[in-house]
Amino acid sequence: MPHLTRSRFRHSLIAVKRDTAGLLREHGIQPSAQRVAVGEYVLFTDEHPSADLVWSRVRDNFPWISRATVYNTLNLFVEKGLLKTLDLADNAVVFDPRVERHHHFVDDEDGSIHDVPWEKVQVCNIEGLRGYQIRDYQVVMHGVKKKR
Amino acid sequence: MPHLTRSRFRHSLIAVKRDTAGLLREHGIQPSAQRVAVGEYVLFTDEHPSADLVWSRVRDNFPWISRATVYNTLNLFVEKGLLKTLDLADNAVVFDPRVERHHHFVDDEDGSIHDVPWEKVQVCNIEGLRGYQIRDYQVVMHGVKKKR
DNA sequence: ATGGTGTTTAGACATCATCCAGTATTGAAA
DNA sequence: TTTCAATACTGGATGATGTCTAAACACCAT
CATH class of the missing domain: 1.10.10.10 (Winged helix-like DNA-binding domain superfamily/Winged helix DNA-binding domain)
Incomplete structure (x- = not known):
């Protein structure tokens, strides 16, 4: 790989x-x-x-x-x-040097984008979708970072 | 609802x-x-x-x-x-009158966007993510529509 | 009619991204 | 090392997207 x-x-x-x-x-x-x-x-x-x-x-x-x-x-x-x-938010294209698969979390307060490792979240039944030939997919989450 | x-x-x-x-x-x-x-x-x-x-x-x-x-x-x-x-593709904001939760498929050939019903795909373990307070999420798929 | 609230309008402005034509740089061949 | 062709870089023009402003307009209650 x-x-x-x-x-x-x-x-x-x-x-x-x-x-x-x-x-x-x-x-x-x-x-x-x-x-x-x-x-x-x-x-x-x-x-x-x-x-x-x-x-x-x-x-x-x-x-x-x-x-x-x-x-x-x-x-x-x-x-x-x-x-x-x-293309996640703010009508502006941004660049990501992590070319391997991963998900994204968008902080709606400050617009920051965070990488979420591929293994942390699973998507099920996506192969069963009719009518589409899926080359790539990801989960896009919106919210705020937890204060801690 | x-x-x-x-x-x-x-x-x-x-x-x-x-x-x-x-x-x-x-x-x-x-x-x-x-x-x-x-x-x-x-x-x-x-x-x-x-x-x-x-x-x-x-x-x-x-x-x-x-x-x-x-x-x-x-x-x-x-x-x-x-x-x-x-904000899915082409650095342009688009509008969607379907305000209930659903996923999206983006056809990379013609740029068209298709709605995928919420029940067709499941996302697992998203509640277990540490550090983020998730208000909303969706699966974004890229590919091409199947010829048929 | 008059005044007030809210809406619409045209155009100016700002940003994002690409295109173009002229210039500079590079690498390979002589 | 010199030359030449290919490649890369540059500033400015162009186009697309999105917001803002000030003036005009519409509607309603008085």
Whole structure:
């Protein structure tokens, strides 16, 4: 299961920063300076950023990068399987570097999005649905984080 | 269960068209001509329209209605519980007059959205999730409609 | 008629995302 | 190392989506 392995690898902080370029190359992407800069942020964040948030974050270290490049790069990463897009709330697309299956919880107070591991929740009878060829599915939950 | 009853009522074609105004009034909305025109389309459609599609559809019968009025009316309907918004795909908010719980299937080929009845699919162990206070949830499926 | 409340309107504005044409960079071949 | 073709980057234009505002309008009670 290459995806799971890849993901675990990416999330182990030690091996990560120094090899973003290699990661891009493995996915058939020429690692330009701009793409590495975008990748170093977006492939390792868990804040589910919008495209413009990515732009803003990357400019902290790379002030001259253009908006079009960030959008192009994000779309390229999605096409090559490094990112997924989520359409969950706020009529804004956000990006998620966890490409393996998981569910999502949306905090309606602050709009934050949280990953819920695939095993925590089960969906039953979905194979029995007539008329649809299901390629992917997830549970989307809305609510608020518990105070504790 | 007032919601289910209300919904079934609304979807029974006979009782419907002649009483959109009454329906609005029951929900605390002054039924102006524009609001009734919007309601007669959006409260009985199953095509999950975006705001601008609503505008376009309503203008067929009501050519002088303004865009702002359609947006205002849709937001008012959501606030008063006649509609729900969905953020499922295509970075555009769409509206759904089925306010009772149900799931959604998104056709990735043509972008169409289909309602899946609540009973067809079950979600297990969702109450056991720690850290989240869940107010609402649904299963979102992606794929293609079966040819048949 | 008058005034008050609430609604509608057109257009301005803001944001999100893509497209385009010119420029720069890169990698491979000579 | 130089050249060239392919690829990538850039700023600005464009389009789509959504909100806001101020003025006009409609309706109702006085």
